[in-house]
Amino acid sequence: MELTRRATVAMVLxxxxxxxxxxxxxxxxxxxxxxxxxxxxxxxxxxxSVAEIIYPSGSSTGTALIEGYLSYQSSDRLRAIRNAxxxxxxxAKRRYRSPFTTLTTAEGETLLxxxxxxxxxxxxxxxxxxxxxxxxxxxxxxxxxxxxAGSRLVGIDNPRGYPGGYESYTEPLSR
Amino acid sequence: MKINxxxxxxxxxxxxxxxxxxxxxxxxxLVANELAGRGYDVVILEAGERFSRENRLxxxxxxxxxxxxxxxxxxxxxxxxxxxxxxxxxYPLNETRVKGVGGSTLHxxxxxxxxxxxxxxxxxxxxxxxxxxxxxxxxxxxYAESERQLxxxxxxxxxxxxxxxTDFPMDAFPRSHSDTLFERACEELDIETHTVPxxxxxxxxxxxxxxxxxxxxxxxxxxxxxxxxxxxxRKAEANGARVIDRAPVQRLEHDDAGESVTAxxxxxxxxxxxxxxxxxxxxxxxxVETARLLLLSASDRYPNGLANSSGxxxxxxxxxxxxxxxxxxxxxxxxxxxxxxxxxTHQFYDHETAFPGSLKLEFRNAxxxxxxxxxLRGGDxxxxxxxxxVATGDAWGDELVGLLQEAMEGRTxxxxxxxxxxxxxxxxxxxxxxxxxxxxxxxxxxxxxSVGERARRTxxxxxxxxxxxxxxxxxxxxxxxxxxxxxHASHHMGTTRMGTDPDASVVDSRLRTxxxxxxxxxxxSVFVTAGAMNPTLTIAALSLKAAEHIAADL
Numbered sequence: 001m002e003l004t005r006r007a008t009v010a011m012v013l014x015x016x017x018x019x020x021x022x023x024x025x026x027x028x029x030x031x032x033x034x035x036x037x038x039x040x041x042x043x044x045x046x047x048x049s050v051a052e053i054i055y056p057s058g059s060s061t062g063t064a065l066i067e068g069y070l071s072y073q074s075s076d077r078l079r080a081i082r083n084a085x086x087x088x089x090x091x092a093k094r095r096y097r098s099p100f101t102t103l104t105t106a107e108g109e110t111l112l113x114x115x116x117x118x119x120x121x122x123x124x125x126x127x128x129x130x131x132x133x134x135x136x137x138x139x140x141x142x143x144x145x146x147x148x149a150g151s152r153l154v155g156i157d158n159p160r161g162y163p164g165g166y167e168s169y170t171e172p173l174s175r
Numbered sequence: 176m177k178i179n180x181x182x183x184x185x186x187x188x189x190x191x192x193x194x195x196x197x198x199x200x201x202x203x204x205l206v207a208n209e210l211a212g213r214g215y216d217v218v219i220l221e222a223g224e225r226f227s228r229e230n231r232l233x234x235x236x237x238x239x240x241x242x243x244x245x246x247x248x249x250x251x252x253x254x255x256x257x258x259x260x261x262x263x264x265x266y267p268l269n270e271t272r273v274k275g276v277g278g279s280t281l282h283x284x285x286x287x288x289x290x291x292x293x294x295x296x297x298x299x300x301x302x303x304x305x306x307x308x309x310x311x312x313x314x315x316x317x318y319a320e321s322e323r324q325l326x327x328x329x330x331x332x333x334x335x336x337x338x339x340x341t342d343f344p345m346d347a348f349p350r351s352h353s354d355t356l357f358e359r360a361c362e363e364l365d366i367e368t369h370t371v372p373x374x375x376x377x378x379x380x381x382x383x384x385x386x387x388x389x390x391x392x393x394x395x396x397x398x399x400x401x402x403x404x405x406x407x408x409r410k411a412e413a414n415g416a417r418v419i420d421r422a423p424v425q426r427l428e429h430d431d432a433g434e435s436v437t438a439x440x441x442x443x444x445x446x447x448x449x450x451x452x453x454x455x456x457x458x459x460x461x462x463v464e465t466a467r468l469l470l471l472s473a474s475d476r477y478p479n480g481l482a483n484s485s486g487x488x489x490x491x492x493x494x495x496x497x498x499x500x501x502x503x504x505x506x507x508x509x510x511x512x513x514x515x516x517x518x519x520t521h522q523f524y525d526h527e528t529a530f531p532g533s534l535k536l537e538f539r540n541a542x543x544x545x546x547x548x549x550x551l552r553g554g555d556x557x558x559x560x561x562x563x564x565v566a567t568g569d570a571w572g573d574e575l576v577g578l579l580q581e582a583m584e585g586r587t588x589x590x591x592x593x594x595x596x597x598x599x600x601x602x603x604x605x606x607x608x609x610x611x612x613x614x615x616x617x618x619x620x621x622x623x624x625s626v627g628e629r630a631r632r633t634x635x636x637x638x639x640x641x642x643x644x645x646x647x648x649x650x651x652x653x654x655x656x657x658x659x660x661x662x663h664a665s666h667h668m669g670t671t672r673m674g675t676d677p678d679a680s681v682v683d684s685r686l687r688t689x690x691x692x693x694x695x696x697x698x699x700s701v702f703v704t705a706g707a708m709n710p711t712l713t714i715a716a717l718s719l720k721a722a723e724h725i726a727a728d729l
Binding site: 053055056057072113118119121122134137142144146155156157158159162163167168169 | 580583
């Protein structure tokens with residue numbers, strides 16, 4: 001059976017639970033009629049490029065993790081993510097005369113810091129830097145650190161926000 | 176108060192039913208389902224909205240993000256929910272309730288103990304407050320039925336609990352790693368611990384998922400494993416009940432004789448008014464709004480508020496004050512995060528003498544570090560570091576992981592919470608504040624509240640126990656909440672107390688008002704005393720009992 005994108009996403013969200021009997025999440029994982037397809041492939045690549053910059057080197061930053069995160073976002077949220085991505089790309093073209101996705105990781109990080117994204121308060125309705133911080137940087141960090149892909153870097157198998165089963169709390173932390 | 180009486184003509188137009196229920200929380204849902212299931216035509220009016228079940232992951236993200244609304248992910252606040260707090264304690268009312276289909280159980284923790292026998296007999300046993308007009312034995316079968324309907328996971332390992340007839344519907348959640356550390360210390364102190372009954376699925380139950388460990392029970396359970404009142408609203412709807420959301424009831428009207436309620440007048444989203452007439456009315460709007468609606472429904476016949484011949488409506492508001500002790504221990508105590516606790520002790524609950532009052536101890540699965548919170552703050556663990564970000568910038572990538580590892584190493588903190596019994600005090604009230612109005616021009620509720628001397632002394636007693644436990648654990652850097660500034664459990668009780676004397680109580684033992692023959696209040700408002708147990712299972716049991724009486728009348 002060919003898995004749809006959304007089915008893949010559901011697997012990511014329930015990752016680690018594949019063999020656990022009796023798991024049944026509430027039907028659907030999206031709100032309103034939002035679908036990840038509201039992002040074009042180039043826009044999705046911008047999001048993934050940001051992830052390459054801000055994710056630690058030891059984490060698995062597969063596309064599935066990011067798409068899993070995007071899959072349950074509302075239409076409004078996806079639109080805002082798209083707008084922040086476009087604004088970032090526009091800044092890159094103006095500053096480096098290149099699309100954001102063609103920058104090296106080092107150039108991309110320099111650009112984010114030049115924009116003040118690291119110093120900006122995350123604000124969904126704020127300036128470009130504040131929106132990039134809110135929708136892209138913090139959204140991606142949320143995706144990573146509510147998933148074992150990120151949390152295991154600090155010794156947590158089942159972080160808050162991840163459906164890793166309740167049995168995990170009976171053991172001491174592995175770190 | 177001036178009300179536009181124009182009746183809307185859309186789908187929210189005036190209607191009639193056998194039963195009109197105000198409030199779509201757990202009490203309203205249970206009553207609605209019982210009555211709709213017996214074939215009666217039920218209409219439920221809910222002030223808040225119907226939340227989509229499918230956006231709970233987004234609500235969780237909002238709750239976990241440091242720049243989000245915190246636990247307020249259900250839209251509380253604004254002029255609809257305006258209130259004042261005039262007592263000795265600034266009561267954060269909107270943090271303690273949710274308006275919407277499901278009500279406050281959308282954000283509750285889900286702990287479901289039964290009250291103990293002594294809680295119903297405070298006057299005859301200790302000369303304190305009043306007895307309930309019913310005892311534990313009367314409520315006992317309804318407790319069992321509530322546990323079955325909500326789906327309660329538990330074990331019969333509690334030697335201090337009241338008698339029960341059956342096992343719990345589901346096995347208890349296993350104890351956490353942190354619990355084992357507490358158990359060792361408590362054994363040395365001759366304190367016996369036990370598991371915790373909770374309305375959270377430890378296995379698939381009633382078509383809902385088992386708990387999958389999102390660890391965000393408060394404020395939102397994305398899996399639906401935690402019971403919430405919308406479960407029974409859906410069941411009621413399947414049985415034919417109609418729910419009208421975003422329909423805040425403005426007042427109830429009664430007949431000329433003042434003997435029965437004739438209509439509920441509610442506001443529509445477009446500012447019109449519509450009317451529901453019915454044979455029976457149930458106010459199930461929580462302890463605060465139930466009292467407020469009665470007070471807003473004052474008339475010539477009932478100048479002090481509907482069903483308020485006694486003058487008691489709004490009085491005896493109760494909560495559960497508590498203090499928490501926490502400390503650092505040598506061995507790594509923190510298991511993976513978990514949104515609920517799995518061990519308590521009720522050893523200090525029943526008492527032979529009037530003082531100290533009942534205590535319940537909850538051993539927290541300490542989870543001081545929210546990984547997503549700290550990660551999104553660039554690894555900052557203090558406000559000061561957050562402030563410096565403006566100049567220095569936040570970390571991400573490998574630098575962030577280093578900061579997270581460093582910060583989490585120092586956070587091996589255990590905590591115990593003691594909840595105390597609070598007596599009903601006449602001066603603790605929910606009243607109308609006429610100096611401030613909501614978006615419909617109605618006076619807002621004023622919560623005037625203080626802890627009271629006996630509860631404070633009970634907390635003093637609790638502090639000694641908590642410090643003993645921390646000492647036995649060998650904990651360092653121990654902090655204990657001040658008994659002068661206790662935390663509160665968001666447990667609202669009192670305001671339409673139950674009783675046999677119409678001059679001293681608002682409803683009778685069947686939860687029907689003494690004054691009006693077809694008006695029932697189903698919520699924590701009917702509690703005569705509060706005990707120190709989480710009240711929701713008792714609210715559920717009382718609601719099921721009330722539904723039987725209403726069905727008999729119909």
